[in-house]
Structure formats: structure tokens, C-alpha cells
Amino acid sequence: MKLLLRILILGLPFFLIPMSPPLSPAAKAEEPDFFQPPSDKEIPPGPFGDLVRRGERIFTKTGQFATRYVGNDLTCESCHLDRGRKPFAAPLWAAYVSYPRFRAKNHKVSRLGERIQGCFRFSMNGTPPPLHSETIRSLVAYAFWMSRGAPVGTHMKGGGMYRMPPSRLPPDPFHGKSVYTARCALCHGADGQGTVSGHDVAFPPVWGPRSYNKGAGLAKVAKLAGFIKMNMPLSKGDSLSDQEAWDVAAFIDRQSRPPDPRNAATP
Amino acid sequence: MTNPSLLVVLSAFLICCFSIPEAQAENVLFEAGKKIARAGTGKAGSIACMECHRLRGGGMPSIGSPRIAGQSAIYIAHEILGVQQGTRYAPMMAGVVRDLSRKDIQAVARYYASVRSPKVAEISPPDPALVEIGRSIAQKGLWKKNIPACVLCHGPDGRGIPPHFPYIAGQNKGYLLRQLLSFAFLKRKDDPQGLMRGIARRLTHEERKAVAEYFASLSPPPAAGKRAEVQGSHHP
Numbered sequence: 001m002k003l004l005l006r007i008l009i010l011g012l013p014f015f016l017i018p019m020s021p022p023l024s025p026a027a028k029a030e031e032p033d034f035f036q037p038p039s040d041k042e043i044p045p046g047p048f049g050d051l052v053r054r055g056e057r058i059f060t061k062t063g064q065f066a067t068r069y070v071g072n073d074l075t076c077e078s079c080h081l082d083r084g085r086k087p088f089a090a091p092l093w094a095a096y097v098s099y100p101r102f103r104a105k106n107h108k109v110s111r112l113g114e115r116i117q118g119c120f121r122f123s124m125n126g127t128p129p130p131l132h133s134e135t136i137r138s139l140v141a142y143a144f145w146m147s148r149g150a151p152v153g154t155h156m157k158g159g160g161m162y163r164m165p166p167s168r169l170p171p172d173p174f175h176g177k178s179v180y181t182a183r184c185a186l187c188h189g190a191d192g193q194g195t196v197s198g199h200d201v202a203f204p205p206v207w208g209p210r211s212y213n214k215g216a217g218l219a220k221v222a223k224l225a226g227f228i229k230m231n232m233p234l235s236k237g238d239s240l241s242d243q244e245a246w247d248v249a250a251f252i253d254r255q256s257r258p259p260d261p262r263n264a265a266t267p
Numbered sequence: 268m269t270n271p272s273l274l275v276v277l278s279a280f281l282i283c284c285f286s287i288p289e290a291q292a293e294n295v296l297f298e299a300g301k302k303i304a305r306a307g308t309g310k311a312g313s314i315a316c317m318e319c320h321r322l323r324g325g326g327m328p329s330i331g332s333p334r335i336a337g338q339s340a341i342y343i344a345h346e347i348l349g350v351q352q353g354t355r356y357a358p359m360m361a362g363v364v365r366d367l368s369r370k371d372i373q374a375v376a377r378y379y380a381s382v383r384s385p386k387v388a389e390i391s392p393p394d395p396a397l398v399e400i401g402r403s404i405a406q407k408g409l410w411k412k413n414i415p416a417c418v419l420c421h422g423p424d425g426r427g428i429p430p431h432f433p434y435i436a437g438q439n440k441g442y443l444l445r446q447l448l449s450f451a452f453l454k455r456k457d458d459p460q461g462l463m464r465g466i467a468r469r470l471t472h473e474e475r476k477a478v479a480e481y482f483a484s485l486s487p488p489p490a491a492g493k494r495a496e497v498q499g500s501h502h503p
Contacts, residue, residue, distance in 0.1 A: 082408060236462065
């Protein structure tokens with residue numbers, strides 16, 4: 001009897017622990033532990049500020065301000081959401097401090113400018129602007145500005161794209177199609193060709209001739225799944241399950257898009 | 268022997284065969300819609316749309332009745348159905364559209380999608396401080412609260428992305444604010460995937476007022492997705 005009582009008393013705290021409320025989840029949600037880039041108001045006047053502002057214009061309206069280098073309907077902001085600020089959408093504040101870096105894509109240590117050239121070649125299915133061009137200089141200045149105060153040489157939380165845990169089941173494009181129809185087609189169109197507002201591209205095409213080519217980062221299922229998981233649909237990121245993100249990425253990956261220009265270049 | 272001109276004549280004939288009746292049907296629908304807009308359905312207690320939305324769809328800012336001229340027909344029909352089915356909170360409209368048949372809905376939607384109206388004067392001049400806050404939310408978003416820029420879904424400068432995303436540029440502020448409140452707290456739940464409900468809830472009340480002031484201060488597009496034609500030659 002005494003033993004039973006002792007077990008009860010000793011065990012009591014263990015019953016109580018799960019009943020106590022979790023440690024203020026509201027406070028946790030309010031305090032973002034992501035890097036905070038400087039606000040627009042802080043962009044200085046003068047030539048540096050001008051370059052930064054020009055970079056932002058190119059970034060958000062790439063087809064309009066870097067016309068000759070763009071070969072499709074995408075802008076930088078199509079993937080780098082919130083004008084290059086959103087965590088897990090390859091934010092510029094994390095990109096700037098992680099270059100120069102070794103890239104398996106071309107087996108060399110690349111500078112940020114060279115990396116941006118790759119964006120134009122693959123994601124924009126266009127022509128890389130020369131490294132010393134105003135386009136690249138403005139974009140680098142924009143990224144440099146945004147990374148003010150960011151630590152160098154360490155991994156920044158929210159940098160790059162979200163790394164998906166491996167899928168439990170093999171990604172299923174057939175299930176992915178029904179996810180696409182239910183959650184994505186509203187904006188990107190049932191045919192994946194995006195939607196327009198008058199003559200302006202509103203939602204970007206996610207496959208087909210006006211989308212990114214097969215050499216782009218998002219042409220890899222894991223990367224696309226991570227992007228979708230954290231960012232799509234807009235304002236409802238992290239609402240698809242991991243498996244749904246894998247499946248819809250596999251579905252989109254099966255559609256046609258422009259070829260990888262590296263394959264065309266090899267004789 | 269193939270005669271190219273014969274082919275042209277034949278194909279022109281075929282096109283006419285199919286398209287003329289279609290155009291006529293559109294016209295019949297438009298006229299039927301205009302009749303309901305002007306005088307109601309003729310059923311007992313029926314109220315004409317123009318009582319609040321005007322015959323040309325300019326709306327009435329004084330009572331927060333929305334501008335609907337040039338909104339996409341699919342959107343207008345979807346909203347009327349939403350009111351009928353109770354997915355869209357609209358205490359005024361609920362009685363008005365109760366007796367509309369599916370065909371009546373198609374007709375008024377076609378009619379109001381086709382008509383054009385100048386902007387109707389607002390109840391008060393825009394508040395410049397609120398307009399500035401609203402402009403920033405509309406064009407850049409409040410991503411820290413997971414609120415994308417309004418223009419991402421409502422089109423550049425709020426001109427709409429037809430058929431599903433309505434234009435909100437030049438809409439009256441009373442209506443805009445009331446809809447944000449309906450999405451946030453009342454029973455408007457006809458938005459796809461609850462997108463607007465989440466966004467409206469995360470805005471503070473001042474921010475809701477600010478975006479309403481901002482979009483109300485713009486000129487409306489002639490039709491969803493269309494750019495306003497520049498009048499005169501002030502712009503080079």
C-alpha cells in the first residue's frame with residue numbers, strides 16, 4: 001500500500017507535465033529567428049543607393065529592365081519571394097555571404113556575379129549578362145545591401161531552399177496531378193502556363209516554353225519540392241504535407257520545358 | 268484540283284455557321300441581364316440591381332455598394348451563387364438574389380461584365396497617411412506576417428487577374444473595408460483555399476483601412492486586367 005502511494009506521488013509530476021500548456025507558442029511565433037535585412041527607408045542617397053534601387057527594379061521586373069537577357073516570363077522574384085527577402089526562398093541576404101563558393105554544377109569556385117549569370121542562363125532561359133554589365137553590378141549591389149550585418153562563413157537559417165526530408169513513399173506524379181489541380185491551378189493555370197492580367201504576366205508559367213529550362217535548380221525534384229513546401233500557395237506556405245509537396249513536384253517535373261542549354265552546347 | 272479560294276470561302280462559311288448563333292446567344296444573355304439590372308426579374312419583391320450597383324455598374328460608395336462594371340462574368344456569377352448558398356456573408360444581397368435562377372445569374376453576370384462605368388465619387392478624399400501605408404502593403408506585402416503583396420493576386424496596381432481574382436483598383440473604400448472585415452471575422456468564406464480569410468485576419472485594423480484607402484484612391488480599370496486608357500496627351 002505504501003509502495004503504491006509512493007509510486008503515485010512520484011508519478012504525479014509525469015502526469016502533470018503533458019497537461020501544462022506548451023511554452024508560450026505565441027511568443028515563439030512572434031519572434032522570428034531569421035536574419036532581418038535592412039528596411040527600404042535605409043537605402044542611402046547617392047550612387048550606391050541608386051545602384052541598389054536599380055538592382056531592385058531589375059529583380060522585380062526583370063523582363064522590363066533586363067529585357068535582352070531574359071528568355072521567358074519569369075522574374076527573379078518569381079522564385080526569390082518578397083523581393084529576395086523571404087526565408088527558404090533563396091533570400092539574397094544569405095546568398096551574398098555564401099559566395100564565392102564551390103559549385104558542383106561547374107566544378108569551380110564561383111563568385112556571386114557568376115552565380116547570377118547562371119540564373120539568367122537556366123532559370124530565365126536567357127543569355128547571361130556580362131559580369132561587368134550594369135545588370136550584374138546592380139543585382140550584386142542589391143544583394144550586398146540586403147546582407148548588411150549578416151554573418152560570413154556560417155550557415156544562415158532560412159538561407160537557400162528548404163531541404164526536404166526524404167520522401168517516405170516514392171514521389172507519385174499521378175497523385176501530384178490532383179494536388180496540382182486542387183491547390184496550384186487556380187493561379188498557375190490548369191495547363192501550367194501561368195495567368196495574365198491584361199498584357200502583364202501575373203502568375204508565372206511553371207512549365208512549357210515560357211518557364212525555366214531543364215538546367216535550372218528547380219528542375220530538380222527535391223529542390224522544387226522544398227520550394228513548394230515552404231512557399232506555396234502564396235500566404236499558405238507549409239500547408240501541404242511533405243508527401244504532397246514531393247508528389248506535386250514530381251508531377252511538374254514530368255512536364256515539358258526548354259532543354260538544358262549545356263546539352264545543346266556540347267557537339 | 269484544289270482551289271484555295273474555295274477553301275477560304277468554305278471555312279469562312281463554317282466559321283459563320285458556328286459563331287453567329289453564339290454571338291446571338293451572348294447578345295440575348297446581355298439583353299436579359301440588362302433587363303434584370305434595370306427592373307428586376309418581375310417576380311414579387313424583386314429588386315433591380317441598379318438600385319445599388321447603378322445601371323452601368325459604378326456602385327454607390329455612400330452605402331458601400333461595390334463597383335462591378337467590367338468585373339469578370341465568372342467572378343460575378345460565382346459571388347452571386349456564394350450569396351445564395353450562404354458561403355458569402357452578405358445580409359443585403361441575400362434577399363435580393365434569392366430568387367435569381369442560374370440563367371438569371373449568367374445573364375446579369377454577362378451584362379455587368381460587359382458594361383463600362385466611370386469612377387463614382389468617393390464619400391471622402393483619401394487620407395494621404397493611410398494611402399502611403401496601404402501602398403506599401405499593396406505593392407510589397409507584409410511578409411513577416413506572411414502577407415504577400417496584394418498586387419501579386421489582384422494584378423498589377425489591383426487591375427485584377429481574370430477570371431478568378433477581381434480587380435480592386437478604384438473600388439470604393441467602404442466596400443473594401445467591409446469585405447476585409449467579413450473575411451476576417453464574419454462569414455465570408457467563398458475565397459479559394461481560404462486565402463483571403465487568412466490574410467484579412469493577420470492584418471491589423473489600421474492596415475485594413477490603409478489598403479482600402481489605397482485601392483480606393485486608384486482609378487479603376489475599364490475591365491478586369493485591362494489598363495486604363497490614358498485620356499488626352501498629358502503623358503508622353
